[in-house]
Amino acid sequence: MSIQKxxxxxxxxxxxYNRGINSCDLFREDGNYEHFMRLYHKYISPVANxxxxxxxxxxxxxxxxxxxxxxxxxxxxxxxxxxxxxxxxDDAETDKRINQQFSNLFNAYTKAxxxxxxRTGSLFEHSFRRKHVDTMEYLKRVIVYIxxxxxxxxxxxxxxxxxxxxxxxxxxxxxxxxxxxKVIASFGNTDEFKIYHNQKFISESIDEWIDME
Numbered sequence: 001m002s003i004q005k006x007x008x009x010x011x012x013x014x015x016x017y018n019r020g021i022n023s024c025d026l027f028r029e030d031g032n033y034e035h036f037m038r039l040y041h042k043y044i045s046p047v048a049n050x051x052x053x054x055x056x057x058x059x060x061x062x063x064x065x066x067x068x069x070x071x072x073x074x075x076x077x078x079x080x081x082x083x084x085x086x087x088x089x090d091d092a093e094t095d096k097r098i099n100q101q102f103s104n105l106f107n108a109y110t111k112a113x114x115x116x117x118x119r120t121g122s123l124f125e126h127s128f129r130r131k132h133v134d135t136m137e138y139l140k141r142v143i144v145y146i147x148x149x150x151x152x153x154x155x156x157x158x159x160x161x162x163x164x165x166x167x168x169x170x171x172x173x174x175x176x177x178x179x180x181x182k183v184i185a186s187f188g189n190t191d192e193f194k195i196y197h198n199q200k201f202i203s204e205s206i207d208e209w210i211d212m213e
Contacts, residue, residue, distance in 0.1 A: 006130050008098040009091055010066045013051070015142045016102075018128035019059035026058055026113075026123065033164045036060075036109055041177060043105040046073035047098055051139070051179050052146040054165035056153060061146045063133065065179075066098060074101070102128055140186055144197055159197055167197070 008014060020026045027033050033055050040062075044050070048064040074097075110123040133139050147170075150162035159167040169176040170183055171190060187193040 006132055007091060007095045008066055008130065010068050010094055013063065013065045013133040013139060015131040015133055015146075016062040016064055016128060017060060017130075018106075018124055021122050021125050023058050024123070026060070026109075027055060027164075028117070032113070035112060039105050039108050039112075043101045043108070045177055047101050049179050050166070050177065051183055052143040052166045052170075053178075054146045054149045054162075056149055056155075056164075061149060063139070063142050063146060066094070069094065072097075136186060140196065143183060143186075147197055 006014075027036065036055060040053075044062075044064070048066050050062060050064050052061075052063040054061050106124045106128075113123055114120055133142055147159045147165055147167040150156050150165065151159060156162045159165065160171070166178050166183075169178045170180055170193060184190055184193055187196055
């Protein structure tokens with residue numbers, strides 16, 4: 001099954017990522033990053049827990065777990081009026097609803113950027129990509145991969161030097177919507193979390209390493 005068509009189902013974990021159309025910049029200034037995360041929490045936090053994230057200049061990565069429907073903090077009546085949901089089974093309906101939340105996020109951010117920078121048209125590639133994360137080891141690898149993205153692309157030498165990722169939230173005690181306790185517990189403790197991120201082989205071969213069995 002292609003990455004784009006992987007269904008989003010409640011209770012499961014997914015590595016979600018997308019980039020600017022034709023690899024154009026998504027974020028030009030600090031306010032862009034901040035506004036995108038505000039919209040993310042508006043549209044995605046009501047339907048998914050977030051375990052890791054990073055915003056790069058022309059792309060982003062998130063690790064999320066789709067919440068059970070009875071925990072969704074959205075207006076169900078709005079979805080009942082969508083004809084695209086008629087006749088769908090439970091899993092297909094869930095996938096449509098979650099995809100709609102991401103579509104709302106991308107549309108809202110695109111409108112804001114088009115207005116601010118006097119541009120028109122699409123900003124994101126049409127279909128965001130997703131991979132099902134089905135083991136604890138794979139989950140840990142995705143978390144590290146996400147946090148090491150700025151290192152991989154030469155924005156910094158260490159993940160703690162980059163401000164637009166969840167790494168700093170993981171190692172701090174400040175209030176956060178991130179599932180920080182579960183993230184740290186998956187590595188054992190905060191010290192192990194830091195060690196796991198700073199192993200040299202990870203930063204040198206991060207693309208190959210993430211898909212190792």
